[in-house]
Structures are given as structure tokens and as C-alpha cells.
Amino acid sequence: MTEAAWRPVARSRAYELVVDQIEEQILAGSLRVGERLPGERELAARLEVSRAAVREAIRTLEAQGVVRSSVGSGPDAGTVVSAVPSEALNRLLRLHVALANFPMRDVVEARVMLERFSATLAAAHADEARLAHLLALLEAMDDTGIDRERFNDLDTDFHIAIAEAGGNRLVADMTIAIRDSTRRPILRGLEGLGDSWTEVCADLRHEHRRLYDAILAGDAGAAADEVETHIRGTSRWLPGALD
Structure with a gap:
């Protein structure tokens, strides 16, 4: 499986560009159902955006049924690619x-x-x-x-x-x-x-x-x-x- 390739995004409309990058990784097959996204801090650093932009992007994708996100530190915590069309x-x-x-x-x-x-x-x-x-x-x-x-x-x-x-x-x-x-x-x-x-x-x-x-x-x-x-x-x- 091809490893997801993250690249910094422009700061204008940052959360939308974060959404675009996550969607690109899914369409390329680098992210599949059940796989976990990098943590909020790590993803923000990779994309060179604020953590607020990452949070907004995750909320947008959750509303679309593309990911599900859970807080905490257990095995179910974090943001996982899902499929609830x-x-x-x-x-x-x-x-x-x-x-x-x-x-x-x-x-x-x-x-x-x-x-x-x-x-x-x-x-x-x-x-x-x-x-x-x-x-x-x-x-x-x-x-x-x-x-x-x-x-x-x-x-x-x-x-x-x-x-x-x-x-x-x-x-x-x-x-x-x-x-x-x-x-x-x-x-x-x-x-x-x-x-x-x-x-x-x-x-x-x-x-x-x-x-x-x-x-x-x-x-x-x-x-x-x-x-x-x-x-x-x-x-x-x-x-x-x-x-």
C-alpha cells in the first residue's frame, strides 16, 4: 500500500485545503476504511496549518460520513477513516x-x-x-x-x-x-x-x-x-x- 504523502498547504482557507488533502489520500488508496489519521498536532505540523484548521477539517469530514473521531487516549481514540454513506x-x-x-x-x-x-x-x-x-x-x-x-x-x-x-x-x-x-x-x-x-x-x-x-x-x-x-x-x- 502506498504511504500517505502529506505536504504543506496554503494558509488561505486552510481547513478546506486540509479536507482536500485527506480526500486525495483516500482517492489514491493511501488511506482506507479503518485506518487512523495522524494526530491533530502531528497533522497540523505536517501540513503547516493551525490545529484549529485541522479540527475544522475533521468536523467537515465527519459531517460527510468520511471519518469518525473520538477523544481520549484509548484504542478507539483519534480519527479513523469510516464509511457511513x-x-x-x-x-x-x-x-x-x-x-x-x-x-x-x-x-x-x-x-x-x-x-x-x-x-x-x-x-x-x-x-x-x-x-x-x-x-x-x-x-x-x-x-x-x-x-x-x-x-x-x-x-x-x-x-x-x-x-x-x-x-x-x-x-x-x-x-x-x-x-x-x-x-x-x-x-x-x-x-x-x-x-x-x-x-x-x-x-x-x-x-x-x-x-x-x-x-x-x-x-x-x-x-x-x-x-x-x-x-x-x-x-x-x-x-x-x-x-
């Missing part, structure tokens, strides 16, 4: 969707693209445990006394479970991030349905069952079509989705 993607997408940097119609189209593929993979690869989990979520959504927030949480879990059942980690993480970013907008849409909630809830249950049946039967084409119909149907409640 789901958490980082979720945080990023939730904020940008909330700020409308991604138009809702674009979010819906991204969901359709990803979840069609997730449903296709699930139909081909879902094992008995994954299928049982999907069925348990459906049964929980069948509770006649369920409120909209609980239903929406279970609906989110159902779509995430389909993504995870496909066996492609990257597709699953991207699907999870997109679906989780729409949790709140969908809930607001459900809350705005008024008295039609009961009818809509019954329709959603029926759509979920059709999707589950296609996955259970191993019918990839039907599963993909069912999830697209479902997503496009629910998007009518989301402001901006049909613009």
Missing part, C-alpha cells in the same frame, strides 16, 4: 430538499429510477427473511386505527426494506437517502388529505400488496411497474412534483 446522504438530501435546491419533480423522477431498479433486484434476490420483513410491515400498515404519521413511517420502512432486499449496497443507500428525504413532504401531503385519508390509505395498502406480490412471485418487470405507479400516484400530494 447512508447517514451522510440522508442528511445532505433532507436539507437540500427542504431548501428546494432539488425541485420536487426531480426528486420524484430520481425515486422512480432508483426504486424501479431496487424492486427489480428485490424480485430476483429477496430471501425468506427479507420477504417476511416486508410482509410484517404490510401487516402493521393494515392496522385500522393507524394514524398518518405512523403509516408514513412504515411506508418509508417498506420502501427501504425493498431497496435493501436487492443486495446492491450502493443502489440501496441512494434509494434510502432519496426516500427518507421525502418522508416529511409526504407526511404533510397526507395531513392535507382531510376526510379522504381513509380512502387513500386503502388505496396505498392495495398498491403495496401488489408490489409485494410481484416481488414474492419473482416478477421483476411487474415489481418495477408497480413501484413506479405507486410513486407517481403519491407524488400528486407533493407541492411542485407535477410542475
Whole structure:
């Protein structure tokens, strides 16, 4: 493995340049998941920046899910290269969707693209445990006394479970991030349905069952079509989705 090569950075925007150097080492294969970065004092000396710049860079990378940092002197102390893309993607997408940097119609189209593929993979690869989990979520959504927030949480879990059942980690993480970013907008849409909630809830249950049946039967084409119909149907409640 190539040893990480650190070089001094310019003092202007020092923490950003520290981030750039750490990212360069990761992309070059010099730093891998589980490996520890030099200590704060040592890294600051190597890069000829302040320890404050190093701390800010580490905080930035932690927010991106690239490293995790622990204080103290034990074996778990220090900053370690990690890999938690789901958490980082979720945080990023939730904020940008909330700020409308991604138009809702674009979010819906991204969901359709990803979840069609997730449903296709699930139909081909879902094992008995994954299928049982999907069925348990459906049964929980069948509770006649369920409120909209609980239903929406279970609906989110159902779509995430389909993504995870496909066996492609990257597709699953991207699907999870997109679906989780729409949790709140969908809930607001459900809350705005008024008295039609009961009818809509019954329709959603029926759509979920059709999707589950296609996955259970191993019918990839039907599963993909069912999830697209479902997503496009629910998007009518989301402001901006049909613009």
C-alpha cells in the first residue's frame, strides 16, 4: 500500500485545503476504511496549518460520513477513516430538499429510477427473511386505527426494506437517502388529505400488496411497474412534483 504523502498547504482557507488533502489520500488508496489519521498536532505540523484548521477539517469530514473521531487516549481514540454513506446522504438530501435546491419533480423522477431498479433486484434476490420483513410491515400498515404519521413511517420502512432486499449496497443507500428525504413532504401531503385519508390509505395498502406480490412471485418487470405507479400516484400530494 502506498504511504500517505502529506505536504504543506496554503494558509488561505486552510481547513478546506486540509479536507482536500485527506480526500486525495483516500482517492489514491493511501488511506482506507479503518485506518487512523495522524494526530491533530502531528497533522497540523505536517501540513503547516493551525490545529484549529485541522479540527475544522475533521468536523467537515465527519459531517460527510468520511471519518469518525473520538477523544481520549484509548484504542478507539483519534480519527479513523469510516464509511457511513447512508447517514451522510440522508442528511445532505433532507436539507437540500427542504431548501428546494432539488425541485420536487426531480426528486420524484430520481425515486422512480432508483426504486424501479431496487424492486427489480428485490424480485430476483429477496430471501425468506427479507420477504417476511416486508410482509410484517404490510401487516402493521393494515392496522385500522393507524394514524398518518405512523403509516408514513412504515411506508418509508417498506420502501427501504425493498431497496435493501436487492443486495446492491450502493443502489440501496441512494434509494434510502432519496426516500427518507421525502418522508416529511409526504407526511404533510397526507395531513392535507382531510376526510379522504381513509380512502387513500386503502388505496396505498392495495398498491403495496401488489408490489409485494410481484416481488414474492419473482416478477421483476411487474415489481418495477408497480413501484413506479405507486410513486407517481403519491407524488400528486407533493407541492411542485407535477410542475
